[in-house]
Amino acid sequence: MSTPAVILWPDGRTLPLQPHLHQDSRRRGIDLYVEDARPYPLGRQATLHAGGAAGPVNNPARQAWMSLTGGSLPPVLRGPVAFTGPADRDGNLAPLPTASADVVQRAADLMDGCVYTTPFTASAAQARGERTYQCDAHAIRRDRRVGRSAFVVLDGIGATPDVHHFVQRYAPRIAREALRAGNPVKALIAARLAATADRQARGATATAVVAVLDSRHSYVHIAWCGTTRAYRASRFGAAIPLTADHVRAAQLHRHGLPAGGRAPQAWPASSIAAGSIGERFIESRRASRLLLCTDGVYGPLERLHRLGPILDSAEDAKSAAAQCVREAVAADIDPGNGTALVVDLHL
Template sequence: MEVGDVDADAQVRLGLVAGAGASRLGRRTINADAFATFTDARLGRSAFVAADGVGDHLAAARAARLVARVAARVAVSEGAHTGILAAQRELLRGLPESSADSVLVVAVLPSSGQWDGPCDIAWVGDCRAYRWNGRVLHRMTTDHTVAEYFRARGRDPLPGMRHLVTTSVRTARPDDIGRTATGSSAGRLLLCTDGVGKKLGMPIIKSILAHGASAGHVAEMLVGAALGRGGTDNTTALVVDATR
């Protein structure tokens, strides 16, 4: 099953994995966020992607939809990092204009015979991945932004620097792509665009992910909370539940 740039809940289920997403337009002219899922029943694996087009225009929206779709389809069999590289090749081929660009985060859950194995995660830009294990919320990614660049060097960034990304699908070299993995895939995983991650602090995200509702309802709660707290950016959340 594959889903991209939709405004309503979209769901994927495979064995003990259930995922659903929600995306809402902020105070923008267009929703340039997208999310996608792809399940390979033969491998028993699912890939999940949240993408955020760079800019508030149609080229950004098209880029986000394209890279989310391609990254999910390739990552499910070849891994999250390879999925991003495939998305880059397709973006450069299909949308050559420089204004068509996106950031994204990709997560691949292990095959159905390895439910407790690690979840493979890769990203560029400031889309984020969080994991809730039932007790502790872990943020799995670090923003690729000018603000984080200065923080890593012990310097205080200016407020606007948190929105300036240093990597994107169009510009990233293979070594620029962030990579990590969870110790276990069991629990609740959140992939989100910065409209959610930068508007909601860890305590709020934790309280919502700890809610016993379905993945789809939790995704709606997250985007609603971000907009309800004055968020103006587009908001997208993709929630994945993996049980033992």
């Protein structure tokens, strides 16, 4: 059995359609609900038809998009959208496979009374290394009332008392804002605005990674700036990066200029003060163990190919965080600050 098309509204309501899916009939069917429908192929599984509506953001459609594509970030979808099967060369649409229709329905159920509950355990470990000051910081905040949690790791740029005080103040501040807004990008933007006007900052800044869990969503929302990273543990003992470093070497490479001899990690091109903010969504079921960490942890462990094995073999979040930091310090010739924050999702 298959359903040629499913209309999905922002509030989670769905409507199955049974028109013939050649081009003329599609316009008479889908376009009754989706004005100026534009098709977005979602691999070989489905096609999403979204229009230029100015209505509310269609979060169920965004979640269905991520589920069908394995986590890729969708555009902002507003108003009703339609899901069908893929199109052939003539523009005719195949029926929506049953498995894909089930994915769409599960996403719709999130806004129709069904709520994901994602209990977790989290733990962090730190080492100062051979530095005078600890210029990393982390924070974990949870609001049981709204079912939301935030996790933050900062890596101060520099090794001065001002940087130390900056990260200690801004890690919990960013976590609180991420918890309130439910959006790590907004939390980093708010921190940037606050730091600009903060006389106590004295020019200090840090790179950052922030993750937000929300019981209404089936995904983890991640944002970052600079070279602080997030990873997920895979089933095969690998650590899969969820972030892409903002580094000056990459910027120079894009403009065809020589990057020089220093390691890219030494030149963050973004921070809380200025620069790009990256964003990523990852389905919770694909991220049973998350790691947020600074370069003092991932640098030595990636060189030794130990990051994945540690995440795979550690018994719990506390053991994983402690082992990451312990082995990173032992492996580095000149160990610096290192912080690892591990989150285990109990799905």
